Amino acid sequence: MIRKEKIDELKQILEEYKTVKKEQVFKENMFLTSEAYRYYLNNGSIITREKLLKNKNDGSASIVIPRLENGEFLTVIEPRVYTALTVGVGFPAGYIENGEDPKNAAIRELKEETGYNSNYLIKLDEFYQDEGCSQALNRIYLALDCKKVSKQNLDKDEYIKYMTFNLDELEHLVKNKYIMGVNSKLALEKLYEAEILTASVDNALEKVKILNRVFREER
């Protein structure tokens, strides 16, 4: 459960970001485009598949779970116009720029969306977001001991507010469908596993050591 004032604060942000009207627009250059390719398989078969591009790139993203010194987690609240609520709660995330290190993308997006920074970044998992028609390979990071270092730095078209929640509250937000995006949902599953592993360890560096041992890349 979440105490009433906190859920009221969340609901106020959700109200603010709700969609009240939409209209179609026709743009010259679309962010979402697709290309088709013919693929020759090892067994002699030939198949055609389309590939989704985002801004001409694969659309790989970094998701970051920011953990504060007090043990709470930062979430971002933003318009998600295609969802039932038209607004969503989730972890900070963003596209990896061409040639950018996925770790840097995680830290950059964390700073831009919340103004927080972290010196302890641990990779928890990676996955293809839509393996049938996209090359997007997303990474999930846990950022320990996050500290507020600057203001938010949002794009013109971006509306993001942030709130902190503990693990119980995050579970409440999932059960009540405030958190519905797969990036945040899988991140949360990985976070539960990580929290169980490190529950008895206080020191951040010791946690990094434990987590890196468990989540090291296996090949």
Next chain:
Amino acid sequence: MIRKEKIDELKQILEEYKTVKKEQVFKENMFLTSEAYRYYLNNGSIITREKLLKNKNDGSASIVIPRLENGEFLTVIEPRVYTALTVGVGFPAGYIENGEDPKNAAIRELKEETGYNSNYLIKLDEFYQDEGCSQALNRIYLALDCKKVSKQNLDKDEYIKYMTFNLDELEHLVKNKYIMGVNSKLALEKLYEAEILTASVDNALEKVKILNRVFREER
């Protein structure tokens, strides 16, 4: 771990479906298209967002975890041309047709891809696959006591083989990056939770009751 003959069988299928060459093609009607809309928020702001369409639909999919009477799980192996391996292992899944019940889509895709059927279908979770730019709302189902009832029924361009694995083996496949798609990865997390809940219950109907109690929709 997986015994050697089984991993060899898997590797043989993976070899068969690997991509050896690709070339771009230009099609009249693309499966992947996008539209742009202007959205008016409750707070007076106006934002533009693009929406991904698949065959003019939202691209919502049903994912089904098929559990056999012996406690093993069915997986499908198919070309995944955008991934590192160019082949992927995962659970049966497919797009929900226009107006189709997501449960029916799960059973239909299970039958088409494997020839198995189930009378016990339990919803484990639902999520937006790419909430920033798509309305795709995917559902994860657990299908208990699956039985082989027919042959596979694949589309012209579809290449799918199936193999069964137990929970330990599935974990091995995730750790070794044979299973990398987010649909199957989140499904597996939900499966672990469900298996823990029902480990001591033998009867399928009793399991359905327990699971429905736990995973019932909360609103």
